[in-house]
Amino acid sequence: MADFTFLNIKADHFIAECKAAIGEAYVLTEASAKARFEHDFWNQYQGMALAVLRPDSVQEVSTVVQLAVKHGISLVPQAGNTGLVNGGIPDQSGVQCVLSVERLNTIRHVDPAGDFMVVEAGCILDHLRNVAAEHNRLFPLAMGSSGSSRIGGNIATNAGGLNVLRYGMMRDLVLGLEVVLPNGEILDCLKPLRKDNTGYDLKQLFIGSEGTLGVITAAALRLVAAPRERVTVWLSIQTPEQAVVLFKKFRDEFGELISAFELLGSDGVEIAIQGLQNLLRPVSEEAPWHLLVEVAWTFHEGLRSKVETVLETILGEHLCTDGAIAESEAQRAMMWRIREGQSESASKLGYILRSDVAVAIANVPALLNWLETWKVKLTPRNIRVLPFGHVGDGNLHVNFLIAKNQFANLHDELLDTLHDEVARLDGSVSAEHGVGREKLKAVTQRKSATELTLSRNLKVLLDPQSIFNPGVILENHKAKS
Amino acid sequence: MADFTFLNIKADHFIAECKAAIGEAYVLTEASAKARFEHDFWNQYQGMALAVLRPDSVQEVSTVVQLAVKHGISLVPQAGNTGLVNGGIPDQSGVQCVLSVERLNTIRHVDPAGDFMVVEAGCILDHLRNVAAEHNRLFPLAMGSSGSSRIGGNIATNAGGLNVLRYGMMRDLVLGLEVVLPNGEILDCLKPLRKDNTGYDLKQLFIGSEGTLGVITAAALRLVAAPRERVTVWLSIQTPEQAVVLFKKFRDEFGELISAFELLGSDGVEIAIQGLQNLLRPVSEEAPWHLLVEVAWTFHEGLRSKVETVLETILGEHLCTDGAIAESEAQRAMMWRIREGQSESASKLGYILRSDVAVAIANVPALLNWLETWKVKLTPRNIRVLPFGHVGDGNLHVNFLIAKNQFANLHDELLDTLHDEVARLDGSVSAEHGVGREKLKAVTQRKSATELTLSRNLKVLLDPQSIFNPGVILENHKAKS
Numbered sequence: 001m002a003d004f005t006f007l008n009i010k011a012d013h014f015i016a017e018c019k020a021a022i023g024e025a026y027v028l029t030e031a032s033a034k035a036r037f038e039h040d041f042w043n044q045y046q047g048m049a050l051a052v053l054r055p056d057s058v059q060e061v062s063t064v065v066q067l068a069v070k071h072g073i074s075l076v077p078q079a080g081n082t083g084l085v086n087g088g089i090p091d092q093s094g095v096q097c098v099l100s101v102e103r104l105n106t107i108r109h110v111d112p113a114g115d116f117m118v119v120e121a122g123c124i125l126d127h128l129r130n131v132a133a134e135h136n137r138l139f140p141l142a143m144g145s146s147g148s149s150r151i152g153g154n155i156a157t158n159a160g161g162l163n164v165l166r167y168g169m170m171r172d173l174v175l176g177l178e179v180v181l182p183n184g185e186i187l188d189c190l191k192p193l194r195k196d197n198t199g200y201d202l203k204q205l206f207i208g209s210e211g212t213l214g215v216i217t218a219a220a221l222r223l224v225a226a227p228r229e230r231v232t233v234w235l236s237i238q239t240p241e242q243a244v245v246l247f248k249k250f251r252d253e254f255g256e257l258i259s260a261f262e263l264l265g266s267d268g269v270e271i272a273i274q275g276l277q278n279l280l281r282p283v284s285e286e287a288p289w290h291l292l293v294e295v296a297w298t299f300h301e302g303l304r305s306k307v308e309t310v311l312e313t314i315l316g317e318h319l320c321t322d323g324a325i326a327e328s329e330a331q332r333a334m335m336w337r338i339r340e341g342q343s344e345s346a347s348k349l350g351y352i353l354r355s356d357v358a359v360a361i362a363n364v365p366a367l368l369n370w371l372e373t374w375k376v377k378l379t380p381r382n383i384r385v386l387p388f389g390h391v392g393d394g395n396l397h398v399n400f401l402i403a404k405n406q407f408a409n410l411h412d413e414l415l416d417t418l419h420d421e422v423a424r425l426d427g428s429v430s431a432e433h434g435v436g437r438e439k440l441k442a443v444t445q446r447k448s449a450t451e452l453t454l455s456r457n458l459k460v461l462l463d464p465q466s467i468f469n470p471g472v473i474l475e476n477h478k479a480k481s
Numbered sequence: 482m483a484d485f486t487f488l489n490i491k492a493d494h495f496i497a498e499c500k501a502a503i504g505e506a507y508v509l510t511e512a513s514a515k516a517r518f519e520h521d522f523w524n525q526y527q528g529m530a531l532a533v534l535r536p537d538s539v540q541e542v543s544t545v546v547q548l549a550v551k552h553g554i555s556l557v558p559q560a561g562n563t564g565l566v567n568g569g570i571p572d573q574s575g576v577q578c579v580l581s582v583e584r585l586n587t588i589r590h591v592d593p594a595g596d597f598m599v600v601e602a603g604c605i606l607d608h609l610r611n612v613a614a615e616h617n618r619l620f621p622l623a624m625g626s627s628g629s630s631r632i633g634g635n636i637a638t639n640a641g642g643l644n645v646l647r648y649g650m651m652r653d654l655v656l657g658l659e660v661v662l663p664n665g666e667i668l669d670c671l672k673p674l675r676k677d678n679t680g681y682d683l684k685q686l687f688i689g690s691e692g693t694l695g696v697i698t699a700a701a702l703r704l705v706a707a708p709r710e711r712v713t714v715w716l717s718i719q720t721p722e723q724a725v726v727l728f729k730k731f732r733d734e735f736g737e738l739i740s741a742f743e744l745l746g747s748d749g750v751e752i753a754i755q756g757l758q759n760l761l762r763p764v765s766e767e768a769p770w771h772l773l774v775e776v777a778w779t780f781h782e783g784l785r786s787k788v789e790t791v792l793e794t795i796l797g798e799h800l801c802t803d804g805a806i807a808e809s810e811a812q813r814a815m816m817w818r819i820r821e822g823q824s825e826s827a828s829k830l831g832y833i834l835r836s837d838v839a840v841a842i843a844n845v846p847a848l849l850n851w852l853e854t855w856k857v858k859l860t861p862r863n864i865r866v867l868p869f870g871h872v873g874d875g876n877l878h879v880n881f882l883i884a885k886n887q888f889a890n891l892h893d894e895l896l897d898t899l900h901d902e903v904a905r906l907d908g909s910v911s912a913e914h915g916v917g918r919e920k921l922k923a924v925t926q927r928k929s930a931t932e933l934t935l936s937r938n939l940k941v942l943l944d945p946q947s948i949f950n951p952g953v954i955l956e957n958h959k960a961k962s
Binding site: 111112113114115116136157158160164165168169171172181185186187188189191192193194195196197198199200201202204205207208209213224225227244247248251252253254255256257297298299302306358359360361362390393394395426427428429430431432433434435439443444446447448450451454455457458461462473474 | 646677678915
């Protein structure tokens with residue numbers, strides 16, 4: 001009880017001082033106001049925040065952090081709250097505060113000739129993509145949540161998505177960062193330079209560190225020239241091996257012009273088509289596997305005929321059994337809706353247990369064939385296995401569709417089995433979603449002692465008081481000491 | 482004297498134990514054997530090594546590092562010794578040992594379908610490029626020193642070069658790393674995955690850290706599909722402003738297919754043509770500035786006609802005054818020889834003081850026009866200013882051609898003046914060469930206290946005894962304490 005009382009006093013002082021610093025309206029303590037910041041997008045995890053803090057500038061963020069240090073209050077940085085590993089939501093203790101960067105949403109500068117823009121952490125991804133497009137530039141990060149995810153979170157989680165194959169992960173798109181450190185200092189590494197070898201590249205520490213080492217307040221982002229012609233293709237194939245062979249064919253022919261190379265399992269496709277509005281299968285027959293391939297270039301025309309030539313060749317070589325080229329933007333949108341809507345449609349049939357693994361491309365068939373064997377054992381237990389993903393990056397999402405009341409029972413069994421196989425293939429148990437709270441055990445138990453020690457030492461160096469997002473990525477070192 | 486004797490005993494024990502561990506033949510202590518490891522490529526800096534250690538495996542590297550820790554001996558990791566900032570050469574104290582990775586030169590694995598290769602740190606860059614080419618793949622890092630620079634050094638310095646515009650810096654080409662830490666532990670982050678968000682991306686710490694935080698022993702490198710058609714163009718322009726306008730034109734038209742966009746000043750071009758064998762100016766008339774532009778794609782043909790169309794347009798718009806397309810591989814090689822041979826040719830006329838700065842592309846004309854104004858004051862003093870560089874990245878090398886006996890006098894004056902102007906334009910005083918010993922003062926005096934403190938703390942965290950490359954990137958913290 002003593003501790004609890006003490007916390008209340010600390011907390012009360014902290015909240016009062018935050019209100020004075022950033023305005024009463026921006027320190028949320030009412031349950032209804034806090035609610036949307038406390039649970040994940042899929043409503044699978046519920047945390048509880050002491051308060052939600054909504055500063056509107058890097059200076060205000062710095063002030064809030066200094067107050068947190070002074071009073072020993074933990075902060076959970078949050079941007080668009082679209083993460084999939086519960087890394088941006090408070091735990092259930094009720095003593096952590098959400099530090100939302102939503103209100104830092106200014107685009108500070110756009111330089112299309114220099115291929116960069118400087119933006120604040122709360123800008124919504126689609127907004128940035130639209131602004132870039134107005135300048136005939138593309139900001140390449142693309143994913144299902146782009147309508148609500150915010151760039152600060154994209155950077156803090158080193159987001160991946162649909163076009164990594166061509167443009168890289170979020171890390172590859174960051175030229176500069178502005179970060180508030182756990183001691184409240186502002187680290188300005190915001191120069192928009194492609195080349196700047198003046199010592200340790202400090203910004204790299206914060207990209208993908210999920211708000212555990214600092215809070216990102218602004219970034220200089222790389223832009224690329226906007227493509228003018230885009231060709232989207234749907235292919236039916238029989239085996240995962242064909243996916244790898246076709247990837248190499250497309251790579252040899254189109255090189256870096258391939259912006260997406262997605263694999264979809266038959267079950268997931270049928271569930272999407274049946275469960276969502278106005279969707280047709282792009283090819284007439286069902287097939288065990290489908291590929292969704294997109295190539296694009298800056299020229300106005302000529303790419304489609306190159307794609308047609310390749311399609312004729314691979315059909316002739318029996319590397320695919322059917323194929324369709326999107327004839328309109330509507331057809332293209334439908335192909336992508338099938339790809340992107342799989343989880344939404346499946347979630348109407350039960351509860352989805354998500355995963356996010358990667359292996360070297362050569363190992364993709366081994367993983368998928370192992371999955372088929374495993375599926376035979378899972379089907380009688382009413383567990384459906386729905387694999388799909390960014391096969392060009394070796395990144396697969398295996399969704400398990402289960403009964404809702406089976407979640408607690410099956411969570412560890414299914415994920416541990418999958419992760420063990422991925423580890424055996426020298427892969428990653430978190431390819432693009434990050435660690436958060438959800439993957440902490442799965443990740444740390446597969447890291448070497450050398451990696452874990454160095455990671456913990458970095459956390460203690462940057463954040464000795466464990467102010468930022470304790471319990472995310474690594475166990476809370478303060479709690480353990 | 483006491484200290485000196487103590488050092489000798491320590492040093493003797495260290496050397497004896499190294500000989501026992503990696504073989505007497507691989508611990509060089511004779512002056513003649515050590516010589517090539519002790520000076521830079523341009524023979525402008527001379528250090529002195531206690532010994533040169535040449536282990537041939539990651540285990541041997543680990544053993545040597547453990548012995549260095551035990552005896553308190555500093556190690557200077559060295560790969561191809563082609564660096565330009567004296568970061569891979571020992572200082573003049575005679576107490577540091579060179580740790581050469583030349584003998585770790587195995588290509589462990591090539592996977593063309595997966596677009597990666599796993600190689601050891603001592604592999605020569607051109608060798609890796611050739612092996613990739615045999616598999617119809619390109620390893621994109623390209624620079625003048627590729628015949629002798631080694632990949633471990635390329636990674637440790639985050640090398641840039643000619644094709645950054647298209648493929649990024651060395652950092653963007655590293656999928657995985659194997660590193661021996663300053664305590665002798667082996668850190669294995671060698672997974673060849675494009676996507677792996679399982680916590681802090683530890684390998685980023687070592688890329689560009691110039692051997693101060695650990696020694697890189699192997700890497701998983703990203704490959705791309707090899708281009709089949711390449712078009713190389715030489716353009717004559719009148720002003721730096723035109724270079725920026727043309728860059729945007731080419732970017733809008735060709736997007737990521739631009740692999741090089743180089744700017745050359747008239748003086749440098751004329752010096753190269755006059756000083757080197759068998760070179761002709763690709764266009765008939767002298768011009769104040771020239772551009773060397775290269776575009777490439779994976780298709781067999783069709784790109785040249787697109788380039789010709791753009792050339793007609795920009796000639797019509799008077800954005801350039803003359804232009805030539807390389808008609809053969811020999812003509813292309815000649816254009817590149819002019820670009821690459823400028824320093825070599827200029828060094829026959831005197832002493833070259835090098836620089837390596839970057840600004841946002843929009844600021845390139847401001848920097849070059851300022852340089853022209855300054856040149857008027859320098860010419861009467863027999864100082865020639867020869868700017869050239871990777872203008873598409875905003876990266877310029879300004880060579881100063883001076884009399885040899887003026888080096889000590891002019892070094893600080895010229896570089897400080899240039900660097901101050903670059904800083905005023907919010908640029909970088911070391912774009913791709915790194916810090917080493919040469920740029921330590923220029924870099925650190927322009928960093929914020931927050932950046933410097935965090936950088937020093939990282940160094941102390943990883944290398945508390947300052948075993949690795951003390952005095953490079955940061956002042957030697959051991960020496961100061």
